[in-house]
Amino acid sequence: xxxxxxxxxxxxxxxxxxxxxxxxxxxxxxxxxLSGFSLFPQTFTLDNYKTIFTDPSWYWGYINSILYVSINxxxxxxxxxxxxxxxxxxxxxxDKQLFFWLxxxxxxxxxxxxxxxxxxxxxxxxxxxxxxxxxxxxxFNIPLAVWILEGFMGGVPKELDETAFVDGYSFxxxxxxxxxxxxxxxxxxxxxxxxxxxxxxxxxxxTLTAVAAKPIAATMTKTASSAGYELGLLAAxxxxxxxxxxxxxxxxxxxxAKGFAMGRV
Amino acid sequence: xxxxNQKAWFFVLPVLALVAFNALIPMMTVVNYSVQETFGDNxxxxxxxxxxxxxxxxDRFHAALGRxxxxxxxxxxxxxxLGIAIALSMPRKGFxxxxxxxxxxxxxxxxxxxxxxxxxIFTLPDIxxxxxxxxHVLGISYDMTQDPVAAWVTIVTMDVWHWTSLVVLLAxxxxxxxxxxxxxxxxxxxxxxxxxxxxxxxxxxxxxxxIAILLRFMDSFNIYxxxxxxxxxxxxxxxxxxxIDLVKIALGQFDLGPAAAMSLxxxxxxxxxxxxxxxxxxxxxxx
Amino acid sequence: MAxxxxxxxxxxxxxxxxxxxxxALKEIDLDWTDGGAYALLGPxxxxxxxxLNIISGLLVPSEGKILxxxxxxxxxxxxQRNIAQVFQFPVIYxxxxxxxxxxxxxxxxxxxxxxxxxxxxxxxEMLEVTEMLEQKAAGLSPDNKQKISMGRGxxxxxxxxxxxxxxxxxxxxxxxxxxxxxxxxxxxxxKATMIYVTHDQTEALTFADQVVVMQLGEVVQxxxxxxLFERPAHTFVGHFIGSPGMNILPCELQHxxxxxxxxxxxxxxxxxxxxxxxxxxxIRPEFVSLAGHGLPATVxxxxxxxxxxxxxxxxxxxxxxxxxxxxxxxxxxxxxLAFRQDMTRLYVDGWLATAPAxxxxxxxxx
Numbered sequence: 001x002x003x004x005x006x007x008x009x010x011x012x013x014x015x016x017x018x019x020x021x022x023x024x025x026x027x028x029x030x031x032x033x034l035s036g037f038s039l040f041p042q043t044f045t046l047d048n049y050k051t052i053f054t055d056p057s058w059y060w061g062y063i064n065s066i067l068y069v070s071i072n073x074x075x076x077x078x079x080x081x082x083x084x085x086x087x088x089x090x091x092x093x094x095d096k097q098l099f100f101w102l103x104x105x106x107x108x109x110x111x112x113x114x115x116x117x118x119x120x121x122x123x124x125x126x127x128x129x130x131x132x133x134x135x136x137x138x139x140f141n142i143p144l145a146v147w148i149l150e151g152f153m154g155g156v157p158k159e160l161d162e163t164a165f166v167d168g169y170s171f172x173x174x175x176x177x178x179x180x181x182x183x184x185x186x187x188x189x190x191x192x193x194x195x196x197x198x199x200x201x202x203x204x205x206x207t208l209t210a211v212a213a214k215p216i217a218a219t220m221t222k223t224a225s226s227a228g229y230e231l232g233l234l235a236a237x238x239x240x241x242x243x244x245x246x247x248x249x250x251x252x253x254x255x256x257a258k259g260f261a262m263g264r265v
Numbered sequence: 266x267x268x269x270n271q272k273a274w275f276f277v278l279p280v281l282a283l284v285a286f287n288a289l290i291p292m293m294t295v296v297n298y299s300v301q302e303t304f305g306d307n308x309x310x311x312x313x314x315x316x317x318x319x320x321x322x323x324d325r326f327h328a329a330l331g332r333x334x335x336x337x338x339x340x341x342x343x344x345x346x347l348g349i350a351i352a353l354s355m356p357r358k359g360f361x362x363x364x365x366x367x368x369x370x371x372x373x374x375x376x377x378x379x380x381x382x383x384x385x386i387f388t389l390p391d392i393x394x395x396x397x398x399x400x401h402v403l404g405i406s407y408d409m410t411q412d413p414v415a416a417w418v419t420i421v422t423m424d425v426w427h428w429t430s431l432v433v434l435l436a437x438x439x440x441x442x443x444x445x446x447x448x449x450x451x452x453x454x455x456x457x458x459x460x461x462x463x464x465x466x467x468x469x470x471x472x473x474x475x476i477a478i479l480l481r482f483m484d485s486f487n488i489y490x491x492x493x494x495x496x497x498x499x500x501x502x503x504x505x506x507x508x509i510d511l512v513k514i515a516l517g518q519f520d521l522g523p524a525a526a527m528s529l530x531x532x533x534x535x536x537x538x539x540x541x542x543x544x545x546x547x548x549x550x551x552x
Numbered sequence: 553m554a555x556x557x558x559x560x561x562x563x564x565x566x567x568x569x570x571x572x573x574x575x576a577l578k579e580i581d582l583d584w585t586d587g588g589a590y591a592l593l594g595p596x597x598x599x600x601x602x603x604l605n606i607i608s609g610l611l612v613p614s615e616g617k618i619l620x621x622x623x624x625x626x627x628x629x630x631x632q633r634n635i636a637q638v639f640q641f642p643v644i645y646x647x648x649x650x651x652x653x654x655x656x657x658x659x660x661x662x663x664x665x666x667x668x669x670x671x672x673x674x675x676x677e678m679l680e681v682t683e684m685l686e687q688k689a690a691g692l693s694p695d696n697k698q699k700i701s702m703g704r705g706x707x708x709x710x711x712x713x714x715x716x717x718x719x720x721x722x723x724x725x726x727x728x729x730x731x732x733x734x735x736x737x738x739x740x741x742x743k744a745t746m747i748y749v750t751h752d753q754t755e756a757l758t759f760a761d762q763v764v765v766m767q768l769g770e771v772v773q774x775x776x777x778x779x780l781f782e783r784p785a786h787t788f789v790g791h792f793i794g795s796p797g798m799n800i801l802p803c804e805l806q807h808x809x810x811x812x813x814x815x816x817x818x819x820x821x822x823x824x825x826x827x828x829x830x831x832x833x834x835i836r837p838e839f840v841s842l843a844g845h846g847l848p849a850t851v852x853x854x855x856x857x858x859x860x861x862x863x864x865x866x867x868x869x870x871x872x873x874x875x876x877x878x879x880x881x882x883x884x885x886x887x888x889l890a891f892r893q894d895m896t897r898l899y900v901d902g903w904l905a906t907a908p909a910x911x912x913x914x915x916x917x918x
Contacts, residue, residue, distance in 0.1 A: 004354040005354065005355075005356065006354075007350065007351055007354035008351055008354055008355050008365055008369075011351050011369070011429075011433075012365065012368050012369065014426065015368065015369065015371065015372055015426060015430070016368070017387070017394065017395075018383050018384060018387040018394075018395075018426065019371065019372075019383070020394075021383070021386060021387045021393070021394040022383045022386060022387075025386055033392060034392070036391070036392065037391065037392055037397040037401070039394075075283070078279075079279040079280050079283060080280060082276035082277075082279070083276055083277045083279070083280040085276060086273035086274075086276035086277050087277075088267075089267060089268070089273075090267055090268060090269070090270040090273035091267045091268065091269045091270070091273075092269070092270060092271050092272075092273040092274055093271060093274075095273070098277065098281070102280070102284060104536060104539075105284060105287075105288050106483060107483045107487070107532070107535045107536055107539055108288070108487075108532055108535075109486075109487035109489070109507075109508050109511070109528070109531055109532065109535065110487065110489065110508075111487070111489050111508040111511050111512050111515075111528075112295060112511070112528035112529075112531065112532060113287075113291045113295075114512070114515070114516070115294075115515055115516070115521070115524075116290070116291030116292075116294035116295055117287075117291055119294060120290050120291055120294070135283070135286070135287065136287060138283045138284065138287060139284060139287035139288060142280055142283060142284055143284065146280060196373065196374055199374065199376060200373070200374065200375065200376045200377050201376075201377070202376055202377055202378045202490050203489060203490055215376075216376075217376040217377075217378050217379060218378075220378065220379070220382065231386060234382055234386070235386060237379075238375075238379040238382055238383055241375060241376050241379050242371070242374065242375050242379075245371070245374025245375065246367075246371060246374065248374070249367050249370050249371070249374060250367060253363040253366055253367050254363060444641060444643075446639040446640065446641060446643050447643050449605075449608075449610050449630070449637065449639070450637065450639060450643040450701070450704075452609075452610065452629065452630045452631055453608065453630045453631060453635065453636060453637050453657075453705075454631070454656055454657040454660055454704060455631035455657060455660035455661050456656070456660055457660070460660065464645045464647060464648065464656075465645065468645075468646045468647045469646075
């Protein structure tokens with residue numbers, strides 16, 4: 001152990017403290033939480049989790065979130081792949097302007113779009129569906145996916161394309177069986193970021209749903225209103241929202257650093 | 266070299282359609298609202314640029330904008346150097362690297378309102394870990410629902426907790442891409458640690474740092490959910506950042522015209538500052 | 553400038569090496585004389601870069617010592633050894649101008665600006681980069697970048713040794729020879745000891761006065777290019793240097809004479825030592841000729857390599873190459889091969905086992 005490794009250790013401890021507190025709270029009874037400070041759960045309970053897993057309004061929140069996040073990831077990657085290919089291989093009229101315009105959509109404050117989104121998706125009768133949230137999240141995820149994939153594709157020599165065409169591959173077959181597999185790390189990283197930003201976003205997800213597609217993060221707000229302030233339940237629900245992200249990031253752990261480095265400015 | 270091919274547009278079409286559907290139609294709605302006045306029942310009156318003038322002259326807007334810049338400034342001045350420092354002290358290879366990266370990325374994967382709720386629980390004066398520690402162990406009076414300074418310290422700390430890892434990951438990605446030969450050459454040239462940082466590491470990190478600063482600027486400037494859940498903009502208006510104020514006007518007071526005008530001004534400022542950052546940081550490359 | 557002595561040097565990347573094969577470098581004793589131009593030649597993974605990094609101080613050897621002019625420097629860090637190293641990929645400081653790049657090692661050592669200026673200008677003139685001094689180094693072409701990184705090594709007057717670690721890898725082929733002759737010229741002007749690491753025999757043989765050939769962490773031979781070509785001390789050297797490499801033919805010893813494919817082959821001279829173990833005859837294709845009598849063989853392939861023709865033959869289950877001039881035989885035809893006796897060596901367990909005799913002349917198999 002070197003002396004300087006103290007810095008990341010202290011930083012990680014700082015990151016883990018609030019998470020620890022959330023997890024610890026989720027195993028406490030409401031009584032224990034409100035009665036005073038305790039570093040560890042005194043009366044260890046799984047009741048909070050039991051409530052979540054037995055009450056459909058709770059667990060459907062999770063299912064809804066996972067559904068629209070998955071739909072969004074699939075749509076984003078599917079449309080971003082050919083677009084990124086076009087940006088990385090061809091010059092065409094307005095390519096640079098288009099690329100920049102795509103990126104500016106990441107800059108629009110979600111708060112700006114909340115109300116118009118509500119009206120737009122109500123008008124096309126998609127309000128309160130998973131597809132609505134999935135499509136809305138495309139606004140910031142597609143530009144990001146195009147950006148990341150374009151970086152990875154730039155690293156694939158153009159000779160690969162040419163060889164395949166000389167060998168008589170049609171474009172779709174080349175793209176699906178040769179090109180995409182050769183950048184699967186990039187697809188993984190892009191999918192990870194789409195998943196992540198769709199999973200953590202709440203403002204639009206909440207605006208576009210009411211009951212049928214309500215995300216878990218929005219369900220959580222009900223702990224404050226209906227049954228008083230149930231901190232234990234809130235903590236348990238919060239803890240459960242960390243798990244999907246943790247699982248996904250474990251799969252791409254070896255690519256994240258690289259995925260970041262690939263993006264170009 | 267790229268080849269000229271106008272058919273490439275077909276490849277871009279789906280992306281264009283989806284993003285345009287999400288970006289242009291709502292944007293037109295916003296523009297539409299921003300120049301009209303309504304008293305309900307879908308009856309609109311032409312208002313011209315009045316809303317814009319009103320917003321630009323309003324003290325409330327100035328105050329929120331000031332708080333927003335203050336917040337973003339603090340975020341950048343803390344997170345960027347801190348992130349670089351942490352990335353520099355991380356091991357370059359070995360078993361601990363993926364473990365560190367996964368643990369560090371964890372806060373970024375938590376839904377934003379959960380982040381707010383988590384910090385709320387964490388900082389409750391008598392029963393939160395941090396709140397209890399500050400009040401009862403260190404004896405510092407701390408209650409962010411009462412004290413604006415405490416509220417500011419809390420939202421800034423929360424954002425540092427939430428997003429510094431982004432800078433760390435980006436800076437780290439830049440650092441590991443530096444070949445060993447650079448460090449060896451610097452050793453032979455007798456360069457000090459500072460010179461290694463200044464002339465090797467910093468230039469090699471420049472691209473990723475530009476991305477980091479841009480992303481941190483955009484996201485901190487547009488931040489809404491986390492501080493809203495944590496402080497609700499209070500105490501008073503002390504932590505009412507621009508987007509919180511915007512939602513208050515739009516959904517709380519249902520003043521759609523002013524809210525729309527404010528949205529556009531807000532968006533314009535974000536674009537302008539991003540463009541400035543980008544131009545400043547890449548200006549050397551153009552020469 | 554200094555004489556460099558490597559004494560009983562061993563290095564392993566493992567913390568507790570057990571067998572010989574755990575060592576990247578196996579017991580090396582070497583003297584590099586002051587002002588010499590050396591090449592360190594060997595295939596990838598033979599330990600040459602390890603050796604280089606030990607001399608420059610980037611690595612501390614597991615065992616043994618490095619002496620500069622008799623002074624033990626084994627424990628000294630690179631910046632205190634007064635050495636310079638040029639890497640495979642050009643290392644330049646992107647944000648600095650060419651001038652600042654060249655001045656960097658001197659400024660780090662606290663030289664005054666007048667000295668810095670005078671040295672930088674002298675080196676720039678030598679490298680022919682004077683007109684780009686004010687340019688940003690990032691925008692240079694790879695060969696100019698590599699020149700600048702050489703310049704950073706040469707700019708210090710007191711440099712003990714300049715080391716090149718495969719410096720021409722990223723240079724365009726047509727610029728390689730230009731840079732190589734520049735290097736040779738620089739060596740003659742600055743008279744510093746230079747060590748040039750490469751796996752390319754042409755680079756090694758054209759640059760160096762003395763070539764050190766390494767294989768599997770061991771030095772197999774040190775000698776001038778001519779010595780390496782004419783009397784390889786080990787079959788590896790014979791095979792590695794030359795194109796095509798030396799013919800290596802397994803043989804038996806009968807009453808002190810070598811027998812291959814039932815034919816007795818005349819060797820250059822008497823066999824030294826016990827000659828127990830695996831015995832092989834070594835002869836370069838350049839010294840094999842097609843003759844009316846001698847070792848019967850079948851031609852399997854004929855390739856024209858410009859001025860010469862390489863005739864690939866098969867005899868006694870072995871492939872034998874002969875370099876000939878003039879008309880080449882048809883593929884499949886039967887020929888006889890004659891070996892030049894003074895160039896026919898015997899190797900025992902890979903190592904040279906014959907000593908030269910006074911006898912010369914061409915002799916076929918009896």
